[in-house]
Amino acid sequence: GAGVSQSPRYKVAKRGQDVALRCDPISGHVSLFWYQQALGQGPEFLTYFQNEAQLDKSGLPSDRFFAERPEGSVSTLKIQRTQQEDSAVYLCASSLASVTGSGNTIYFGEGSWLTVV
Amino acid sequence: EDQVTQSPEALRLQEGESSSLNCSYTVSGLRGLFWYRQDPGKGPEFLFTLYSAGEEKEKERLKATLTKKESFLHITAPKPEDSATYLCAVRANDMRFGAGTRLTVKP
Numbered sequence: 001g002a003g004v005s006q007s008p009r010y011k012v013a014k015r016g017q018d019v020a021l022r023c024d025p026i027s028g029h030v031s032l033f034w035y036q037q038a039l040g041q042g043p044e045f046l047t048y049f050q051n052e053a054q055l056d057k058s059g060l061p062s063d064r065f066f067a068e069r070p071e072g073s074v075s076t077l078k079i080q081r082t083q084q085e086d087s088a089v090y091l092c093a094s095s096l097a098s099v100t101g102s103g104n105t106i107y108f109g110e111g112s113w114l115t116v117v
Numbered sequence: 118e119d120q121v122t123q124s125p126e127a128l129r130l131q132e133g134e135s136s137s138l139n140c141s142y143t144v145s146g147l148r149g150l151f152w153y154r155q156d157p158g159k160g161p162e163f164l165f166t167l168y169s170a171g172e173e174k175e176k177e178r179l180k181a182t183l184t185k186k187e188s189f190l191h192i193t194a195p196k197p198e199d200s201a202t203y204l205c206a207v208r209a210n211d212m213r214f215g216a217g218t219r220l221t222v223k224p
Contacts, residue, residue, distance in 0.1 A: 004160070033212065042121075042204055042214035043161070056211060091160055106151070106212060108160035 002026075004109035006092050012115045013082045021077045021112045023092030032075050033106060034067055035091040043091055049075060082116045089113050119144040123205050123215035130195055130222050138190040138218045140205030150188050152181050153204040155217065161204055164190075195222045 005024040013019050025032050031050055035043035036059075045059040051072035060067070064082075069075040079086055089111040095104045122141045130136055142150065149168055153161035165174040167183040174181050178199065180191045190203055202217040 035214075040216075042123075042206075042216045045211050045213065048211060059211075093160075104149075104208075105163055105166060107163060108153075110158075110160045 004092055004094055004107055006090075006109040006112050008112060009110065010113045010115075012117060015084060015116055016081050017116075018078065018080045019082055019114060021079075021090050021092075021114070023075045023077070023109060025073065025075070025092070025094030026096075026107060029094035029096050029107075030072075031095045031097065031104070031106075032069055033093040033095075034075070034077050035093065036061075037089040037091055037111070039088075046077070046090075079114075082114075084116050087114055087116045119207065119209055119213050121205055121207055121213055121215035123203075123218050125218060126216070127219045128221070130192075130220070132196055132222055132224050133194045135191070135193045135195070137192070138203055138220070140188040140190070140215055141186060142188070142205075142207045143186075144207045144209045144213070146209045147207060149208040150183055151206040151208065151212070152188070152190055153206065155202045155204055164203075192220070195220075197222045197224050 007022045034046040037043045047067045048056040049069040064080045066078045091111045093106045093108045095106045097104050120143045124139045149166050152164040155161045165181040170185045172183050178193050182189045200222045202219045204217045206214045
């Protein structure tokens with residue numbers, strides 16, 4: 001597709017429920033990022049993939065959060081046993097080349113809005 | 118630790134009233150400073166990348182500048198459609214964002 005696509009756009013989960021958020025990056029983009037954005041705040045880094053390899057997961061807030069990108073394209077962010085503090089917008093982004101290169105603009109999707117009740 | 122601080126948190130302007138947004142940063146090994154625009158309910162939209170002190174980029178009513186410690190986003194004669202949150206991000210080992218400046222332009 002032309003841009004980064006995320007689904008679902010909106011998700012309401014009951015506390016304790018597992019959720020899975022999907023990201024389709026721009027075709028051919030090597031790098032994929034997940035960010036969490038709370039209301040009124042800037043995006044906070046969660047994790048980064050280069051192709052299928054998860055090179056940095058230092059931003060994942062707890063072991064309830066898990067991300068995968070098994071074939072180096074589509075990625076899924078899974079949150080187990082959701083808590084109210086997990087309510088946020090989850091943004092996926094991709095860039096053409098690796099994070100260490102120059103000229104690597106990161107393009108964002110519209111986000112998945114998660115509300116835990 | 119890498120840090121990005123944006124000011125002011127919110128800015129209200131009259132249409133045509135020029136102003137500047139600030140992004141101060143501390144980072145080891147800067148590989149780029151990015152400006153994004155974010156509208157409510159949308160993902161951040163890329164505006165500019167700056168790589169070295171003294172660099173400037175322009176797009177319509179926006180101009181971004183970079184020094185060794187901060188970047189400015191200058192808005193000349195803004196229009197109501199420029200109302201949005203403007204995010205600054207620095208790229209070193211990852212991409213770290215500031216909290217943003219929420220700009221409102223009144224007609």
